[in-house]
Amino acid sequence: METPPPGMFKVNxxxxxxxxxxxxxxxxIIRDNRGETITALCMSLNGEYPSLETEVIALEKGFILxxxxxLQQIMLETNALTVVQSLLAGDKGGDLGHLLQGISDTLNSFSSWQIKHLKRDCNRVAHELAQLAKCTGIKQVWKGVSPPTVQHLIQLEKA
Structure with a gap:
């Protein structure tokens, strides 16, 4: 796992x-430059959404958290390449244009932000928590501790 520079927080x-x-x-999941978990969230949404819209909602919940x-300096990471490309290009059209506009506006309220595409296998902790929420229908927030179901993956990333 690539850690962010001091003072910046990684939001997967x-x-x-x-x-x-x-x-x-x-x-x-939000981690500091040492890879320590600051906070994490998994939740089931109120319906079934297309995958691209689900990824945009996840991104939005990430920066809201x-x-x-x-936090003022964040590095967002997602495996949704289309979303990353749209945000970086300033694309506000299409069915998700209103959501992308809102995300863009809010990101500009941070003192510093970056967004980066990760392959799914590099975003395993986030993926496993999303699967947990999908299977259990729970909403849970952890602050200052790693979610127990993914602690082993977090330790592997630190090694």
Missing amino acids: VDGATSGDGNPSSIRV AKQME
Whole structure:
């Protein structure tokens, strides 16, 4: 895992959609430059959404959680390449244009931000938490501790 520079926090997000009518779910984990978990969230959404929309919602929840934690410098990471490209290009059209506009506006309220695409296998912690929320339908927030179900993955990333 690439750690952010001191003072910056890494916000990994992921969404999961089943395609079988069950609700979509999202996951967020925020870590500091030592790889320590600051906070994490997994939650089931109120319905089944297309995968791209689910990823945008996960991204939005990620920076909202960073704002709630009063973080000013963030590095967002997602495996949703289309979302990353759209935000970096300033694309506000299409079905998700209004959501992308809102994300862009809010990101500009941080003193510093970056967004980066990760391959799914590099975003395993986020992916596993999204799967947990999808399977259990729970909403849970952890502050200052790693979610127990992914502690082994977090330790592997630190090694």
